[in-house]
Amino acid sequence: MQPFQLPEFYLPHPARLNPDLERARAHSKAWAHRMDFIDVPQHGTVIWTDHDLDSHDYALLCAYTHPDATADDLDLVTDWYVWVFYFDDHFVELYKRNPDDIRGAKAYLDRLPLFMPVDGVITAEPTNPVEKGLKDLWERTVPAHSADWRKRFADNTKHLLDESMWELLNISEGRLSNPIEYIEMRRKVGGAPWSANLVEHVTGLEVPARIALTRPLGVLRDTFSDAVHLRNDLFSYEREVLDEGELSNGVLVLEKFLDIPTQEAAEAVNDLLTSRLHQFEHTALTEVPSLLDENGIDPAGRLAVMAYVKGLQDWQSGGHEWHLRSSRYMNEGALGANPVLGGPTGLGTRALKSLLDTAPQRLRGFTHVPFATVPPLPKPALDMPFPLAISPHAADAQAKGVRWAGEMGMLDEGVWTEEKAWDYDLALCSAGIDPTATPAELEISALWLTWGTYGDDYYPRVFGRPGDMPAAKVATARLRQLMPVAGPAPINAVSPLERGLADAWGRTTADMPRANREQFRAAVEAMLDSWLWELKNMHEHRVPDPVDYIEMRRQTFGSDLTMSLARLGHGGLVPPEIYRTRAIRNIENSAIDYATLTNDLYSYRKEIQYEGEVHNLVLVTQNFLDLDVQRAYALVVDLANQRLRQFRHSVARELPALFEEFALAPDVRRALTRYTRELQDWMAGILNWHEKVRRYDQESLSRHFADRGTVTPQAFRGPTGLGTGSTRILVGNR
16 A cells, blocks of 8 residues: 555646657667666666666656657757666665765765866766766757856756765665755755756756846746655655655655654645745746846846746646656556546646645735734743853943944934843844954954844834835845945945944955955845845735745844854865855754744744734744644744754764865864854854843833834834835935
8 A cells, every 4th residue: 555645736737748759768768778777787786677767757757847848859858867867776776775885875976077077078988877878968968058057057967966975874874854954955866956957958048147046046946846856755755765765755754853644744745845836936926027127137038037937837747747657656546536626627627726725825825914912932942052151241342232333323213222222232142152252353243243133123114014125125235335345335325224234344344355255245145135035025915935934044144144254264274165065054054043943933922923024933834834833833943953953963974074075184174173163152142142132021022112002013114105215215214
């Protein structure tokens, strides 16, 4: 028996079949034989037979996922999918079934980039069918593309290959990932970003390079990837978990994390799959058009983006149809199940049923009642194994920070008062984050936290309900101009938020090398962009999708800002590429998530009851899983503690492996070890601040929001007529 019944899937677009299917079948089979994929033993094991290839039917997959491809393109894309699935099975047989050979697996993977040069020709000679197939495909594909596309495709292919090591290490350690880690790593292991590059190839149009890495296009790629992988997890659970002993499966991850039966976990995965598709549609309809306008994309570029969106939609629909038919997956009875609407079965009826079935989930995201009273909740039982140390200069930094906020004008706009500035005590947070800082370093850190927290409070208060997104975008554009990489700023600061940024930027970057200023500016800009993202959700009255929320929360919290300061303090010892490795990103992201979830737990009452916010993981969890607040709150506590455990695991296991993999010099190893200790201080200091600060407790909330009893939140914004938004920016909203 199957371990669970397949759920009802959200299928908003009917699948279509490419008419050149039979040609692609014949071509790919002949190609697989030439590449030695069929009946050629590998280390004594035959990976595929003709029957395996025929029953898996990768040509059918490509004919469904690329219904409008030319015959030649369909042949090429089908060969790519034959190769990638052969690689997956080849790696399983050689290394996942023998997970102790970590060194051999790494040597195997390290050779594959030799056959994917972004520039130049391939000079290495293949030593196995995977290398042979990759060489052939690379030489047939990349001549038609720009250097930008080749780099993106090479990077995504390398991610797909390299992250197989993550799966292998988890198997060898018997370790099941937490949900956040799983979603992040599955994108790379699962290869859907790689598939998105092939969508561009088939359309014959490349997404314009200047917007390819923007948030909206990134969300389209990520939601596409997540939906593809979660769908695959549902169909492949039986083969992966029960046959191969695989731990990288979303159903298993949620089954264990939520402590629920397999069937319920499958339903939860399907709900997440649906949520990601809803996010894809929302981004395509509400963010992509403005992205094209704001970047002045010409008609050809717009056509390329629209073709890309359509291609990703075709892939989702076609991929589902293939999963229903391939012998590779658990799909018994699925084709004949669930007659549409109990009656009509014509074109579009299944899509209509999908829309109706998922309407309650979609509507929940837009029907949250703001300012609802929050029931009593316990203090979050958060783990903290790291000792707390507080700088002796904290009191002095606090006094300077409050005085600075007053000098910048932040206490005169109706957002903060001097009492609030003292109560919020951002210097206490800085003193825990960096307990060994000099008085000058601590002051700068406290000023940045003061400015960032003020901005985080200011944006929803001034540009929130009713929405004033144009004014917010103008304000954000001006803030960007106040962070020059070279020379003076092109504008003068006129509002408190602008004056604060200009002053903090000047103090911090005066002696920085240009490259460091560019890195630091990018970190601040990420936070600014995230504030606009929050405003957009507020204006739409939309509770975010859980995956999108967690990823954006890292930016709204200003994590990159404070971490950038720590990195720059290492004096350039650590090469930038090391910070981009899986191990360091795992360490950083798990620390960031622990801190942001801590904030969500402590600030839940303030944000939900007093500010009418929609950006809090407790609320997002309530909304997504349709839970009561107590259960959602407990799950967020558990998730925060899981992220802390992952931080400790990554430091203990992945960091030493990174040292050896890159043969890092002793001084670099010491710098990275010091960095992990700084992150321990960072987490301990942030938790301590939340426990001590007068910002989240009931008594402080009653004082800070006393005026909300007689004045509606909208009234705080002042006049709202034509032109008043730009006036508020220029006069500092006084």
